[in-house]
Amino acid sequence: MCDFIADQHVHPDYSFDAEGSIDDYCRMAIDMGLKEICFTTHFDADPARLEYEGYMVIDGRREKLSDEAVDHYLKDVRRAQEQFSAGGLMVRGGFEFGYFPGCEKMIADLKSKFQIDYCLAAVHGIGGLCLCIKEQARQIFTQYTMEQMVDRYFEALDQCAATGVFDCLAHIDVYRRFGLEHFGPEIMTIHRGRIEKLFETMNRHQVGFEVNTSAIRHGLHEYYPNMDIINLARSTDTRLLALGSDAHRPADLALDFDAATAVAYELVPYVDE
Ligand SMILES: [Zn+2]
Ligand SMILES: [Zn+2]
Numbered sequence: 475m476c477d478f479i480a481d482q483h484v485h486p487d488y489s490f491d492a493e494g495s496i497d498d499y500c501r502m503a504i505d506m507g508l509k510e511i512c513f514t515t516h517f518d519a520d521p522a523r524l525e526y527e528g529y530m531v532i533d534g535r536r537e538k539l540s541d542e543a544v545d546h547y548l549k550d551v552r553r554a555q556e557q558f559s560a561g562g563l564m565v566r567g568g569f570e571f572g573y574f575p576g577c578e579k580m581i582a583d584l585k586s587k588f589q590i591d592y593c594l595a596a597v598h599g600i601g602g603l604c605l606c607i608k609e610q611a612r613q614i615f616t617q618y619t620m621e622q623m624v625d626r627y628f629e630a631l632d633q634c635a636a637t638g639v640f641d642c643l644a645h646i647d648v649y650r651r652f653g654l655e656h657f658g659p660e661i662m663t664i665h666r667g668r669i670e671k672l673f674e675t676m677n678r679h680q681v682g683f684e685v686n687t688s689a690i691r692h693g694l695h696e697y698y699p700n701m702d703i704i705n706l707a708r709s710t711d712t713r714l715l716a717l718g719s720d721a722h723r724p725a726d727l728a729l730d731f732d733a734a735t736a737v738a739y740e741l742v743p744y745v746d747e
Contacts, residue, residue, distance in 0.1 A: 478743055479735060480510030481728045483570065483594065483644065483686060483718020488515040488530050488547050492722040496550050500558040500565060502724040510564040511727075513551055514594050514718070517544075518572035519580055541587060548588055568592030570644055573630060578637035585639065594684070594716075595640035597630045598648070611652035620657045623649060624664050632672045635681045642715045643676065645686040645698035654694065662696075665703055673712040682715025683707060685738040687730045697734060704737065714740050 485492035486499055494502075496513060503511045519528045519539055528539045530547060537543045551567030558565055571581055573595050584590065600623065603610040614623060627649055635643060646669075653661050676683070686698040699707075707714065717738045719729040735742050 478509055479717065479728070479731055479741070480512060480564070481508055481719050481721070481731070482510075482512040482566075482568075482592065482642075482716035483514050483684060483720045484511055484727065485515060485570075485720070485722045486513050488513075488532065488550075489722070490516070490529065490531055490536070494721075494724040496554045496565075497557075498724045499721070499727060500554050500563060502727050504558065504561045504563050506728055508563065508728055510566065512566040512568055512592050512716075514568045514570040514592065515547060516572065517569040518574075519577055520572075520574035521576040521580065522574065541584075544584060544588055548590070566591040568594060570594045570596050571640065573597050573634035573637075573640075575633060578639045581637075581639045592642070592716075593640045594642050594644050594718075595634050595681075596644035596648075597627060597634060600626050600630070605649050605653075606651060608652055612656070615653065615656045620653070620661060620664055623653070624668060628665075628668055628672050632675050635672065635675045635679055638679045640681055642682045642684055644684055644718070645688070645720070646672075646683050647699040647703055650694060650696075650698070650700070651689070651692050662700060663702060665699075665706070669703060669706060670710065673707060673710045676712050677710065680713075682713035684716040684718045685714065685734055686718050686720050687734050688718075688720035688726075690730045691726060697730075697737065701737070714738055717741050 486496045487493055529536045530543045532546050548567050555565040568591050598604050598606055600614050603614050605611050650661055689698045719726055721727045
């Protein structure tokens with residue numbers, strides 16, 4: 475069913491908020507007939523925070539982000555790559571880097587030391603508050619108007635794309651997750667006249683975007699980003715690079731991909747029958 479398709483946004487249990495080992499996911503991917511799985515464990519390092527708290531979970535223990543931790547994770551991915559390639563599964567190792575101003579130096583340094591197959595970048599919040607945690611999202615919504623919030627969000631994404639160290643931007647309208655209920659349906663088109671500058675920057679630096687199906691898990695009817703944004707991106711030749719479930723447990727792998735492949739048709743090879 476999914477034999478031509480890759481899930482390129484997957485959190486194994488190296489991410490603090492995820493469950494399921496790399497092997498658990500690979501077995502699930504083979505059962506589902508996926509062609510490829512790309513792991514994108516969280517890497518959140520804010521250089522502005524002296525008491526920086528970013529970590530990875532290794533063998534059930536929280537370990538501070540370090541070269542050793544990165545090496546451990548990537549070696550685990552490479553081992554799985556060898557183990558599961560016989561079953562027809564391509565396994566790739568990347569990160570979902572939380573974007574913080576100045577983090578690009580650290581990421582460029584990591585890229586020079588390690589083979590990182592995929593650098594996905596995400597802006598998860600505004601002013602230290604997270605858009606993906608309901609209480610914090612509500613705080614953001616009381617501090618800013620919808621327009622101010624979205625302007626700040628896209629400004630951060632714009633800076634992120636301009637660093638030139640990332641391949642792809644994750645869930646580029648994730649402000650809808652809790653924002654739709656708070657602000658109402660106007661949020662579905664608030665990007666118009668705002669996101670175009672971001673697309674220009676993405677095109678200049680060859681950064682693509684993903685279709686992220688986790689919006690369905692969050693009770694929304696449209697993926698991240700919504701159809702209006704996808705169509706705008708197409709009209710500006712901004713590249714749809716990946717399809718991702720943002721799975722945080724194996725059962726969520728390739729969520730809704732049957733329908734999503736119709737939306738992200740660029741990623742499905744043409745088969746002449
Ligand atoms: Zn994310
Ligand atoms: Zn993610």
